[in-house]
Amino acid sequence: MVAHALPHSTSTGPETVARRLVRLIAESQAAHDAGHHQQGLALAEQALNGASAVGEPLMLARIHTLMANHRWRLGQFEPSVQSARAALALWKAAERIDEQCDTLCLLAISFSEIGLQEEALKHATASFELARQHDRGLAMGVALNRIGICYDRLGDSIQAESFLLQSLGMAREHGGHGDRMLALNNLTATAISAYYQAQLRADDDASQQAIQRARQYGSRALSLARRHGDIYRVSVTQGNLGEALGLAGEFAEARSLLQEALASALQNGFRAVVLRMRHNIAEVLLREGRNEEAITELTATLQSLTEMDHETTRMRVHSALHRAYKATRQFEPALLHCEAHHQIEMQRVALQSKAQARLMVNRIDVERALMDGERSRLEAELHRLRTQQLEAEKELLEQRTAELHRETLEDPLTGLANRRHVDATLPLLIERSRGQGQPMALAMADLDHFKQVNDRHGHAVGDEVLRTVARLFGDKTRARDLLGRWGGEEFVLVFVDTPRETAHEICERLRSAVQAYPWSAIAPGLQVTLSLGLAVAQPGDNAIELVERADAALYEAKRLGRNRLMEG
Structure with missing residues (x-):
């Protein structure tokens, strides 16, 4: 830059x-x-x-x-x-192509770290396509690297290694030491994943081959990182190589590298690296049979975690503590950490959904700012055309301004209110209901296993399902109710001047209508069901609290088997 x-x-x-x-x-x-x-x-x-x-x-x-x-x-x-x-x-x-490619890749790796792998893969693929269209060889290599990371975290280490090797080849052709180091470091991590997957299959030959590849990739990556002089990259590559050496049984060298990486990360404030190094050091101690030392290290790491730290880190520490206590035959704490691990695992979907919701709000803010700017520009141009009496051009701009206004309020696929419209309208409805002493309820509705619909029948069928569900909602509710598409396959329904019993009846009617609809007319074998979470507005509720209670009830409906209504 x-x-x-x-x-x-x-x-x-x-x-x-x-x-x-x-x-x-x-x-x-x-x-x-x-x-x-x-x-x-x-x-x-x-x-x-x-x-x-x-x-x-x-x-x-x-x-x-x-x-x-x-x-x-x-x-x-x-x-x-x-x-x-x-x-x-x-x-x-x-229209800066190189910068767009770089930023899309940065979004991909950030989404991947949050756990939103599909969103990550979408951005990495968009970067690759943009780079390919404009013949940016180096940017294509970086995008392939990010695609490889996504596949690794989706559990497909073979496909991941293939993409990363392509990325390494393009880095050699178009890039420098930094780009080669990046590819080699991620190849190290992917080979480690392949080792664990082979261990689960009890395939000793594949395990040994994977760990040897990890050592080779890691040694070359660390050499390039040191030559490059980037403190962060040196710490990360030391961590990956140290983990590989620990898995290969070279414990002293592994601990030395990991301790060096930990010291550097502590000095420079690389918190994610600090937590990972502490966990990796404890894993090496476990493999050496030094269980009590591992327990001490892991307990200190667990106590240092805050709400800002990613739940994956907490899961890894609980898993290691479970194994350490079990190895020392301390079964009660082993069970507690096993249960903690599984509880976090169950919460991950909800946590990722909340992260996605927060990021969706940010994206809406960015899009709204851009759309507001474009609308202001069009309105200024419209004023100029009115002054000049250019009626034909003026009519075209009026039409585009109206379209922009509609686009800010309406979901283009279903015709329902979009997230922005709901976010703006819901607080007003709550305030009006409270001022008039009227009951009000809100439901979150989500199509069950909708990803399978897209996978089996295609996205065109998935889009038709969403449009059909939106029409069913419109048919079974009142004109004064607010119906919106919250995002993806999730909808929000706001029932004004509606007591709990009536809202419950409407939701059950919607659920039954979706279940009974002849979906096979759209695609043979297609079945669609709906889960709902209902929350009744309480005194003092704001929009966020009401949505969160409905969302929690929806999560409970999903947990209990789907195709049902739960109240929160």
Whole structure:
């Protein structure tokens, strides 16, 4: 990332502010290149605070990109997604292809860390397609790398290694040491995954082959990382190679590498790396039979976790503690940690859904800002055309402005209210119901196993199912009720001036209507059912609390077997 030089000026106005922003951006980039991400993030945040005075979109895009990169390296994955989305919108507006490819890849890896692998794969594939269309060989290699990571985390290490080897080949052809290191480091992690999968199959030959590949990839990656001089990359590659050596039985060398990586991560604030190194050190101790030392290390790690740390880390620590206590025949704490692991596993879907909801709100904010800007531009142009009496062009712009207004409120597939419309309207309905003393209820509805519908019958059938369900909802509810598509296969229904019993009856009627519909007329063998969670507004409820209670009831309906209504 290169800052543009500005012409000399002695003024103290916007140009002086611009010079300061250029300096902050350059210093933040230098901190990124050196692996000093806490310092780099602070510099980028300073730049963002002053960027409005200059109003230069490319400069703002660079600031958001830097913030996204720093936050990802610091383990702040959701904030990284938010910054990257803001950057991507600006790069698209400027038609900057390379920057779009890079930002899509950053979104892919951040979504992957959160656990949203399908969203990650979508962004990585979009980056690859954009790079391919514009013949960007290096960007294609980076996108293939991200696609490989997604497949690894989806449990397909064979496909993952294939994509990563393609990425390594393109890095050798188009890139430098950093790009080769990135591919080799991810190949190390994928080979480790292949080792564990072979262990589950009791395939000793495949296990040994996988761990040997991991050692080879890891040694080459660490050598390149040290040559590159990036502190973060050195720590991460040391961690992967240390894990591989521990699995190969080379315990002393493994612990030495992991301790070195831990010390560097602690010094530089790489929290995600710190937690992973502590867990890996404990795993090496377990393999050595030093169970009590492993328990001490794991217990300290567990106590240091906060609500901001990803649940995958907590699961890994509980799993290791279960095995450590079991090995020392301390069965009661072993059982407690086993139960804790399984409880978190059960909660992961809900946690990922909440993360997706938070990120959806951020995406809506970005899209709304862009659409509001486009609407303002069109309205200004419309005023000019009115003045000039260009009636034909004016009519076209009026039509486009009306379309934009409708697009901000309506889901294009189903014709129901979109998420933005519901978010804006729901608080007003709650306030009006409270002021008039009227009962009100809200239901969250989700189509059961909808992914299987798309997988088996295709997305065209899936879209027709969504449209049909929307029509059924419209037929079975009243005009005054608010019906919206919340996202994907999830809907929200707001029943105004409606007591609990009536809302319950309406929801059951909807569930039965979906179950009884002749879906085979759309596609042979197609079956669709609906789960609902219903919440009645309580005094003092706000929109978020009401939706959360309905969402929790929906989750309970899913947990109890689907195709049912639960109240929360």
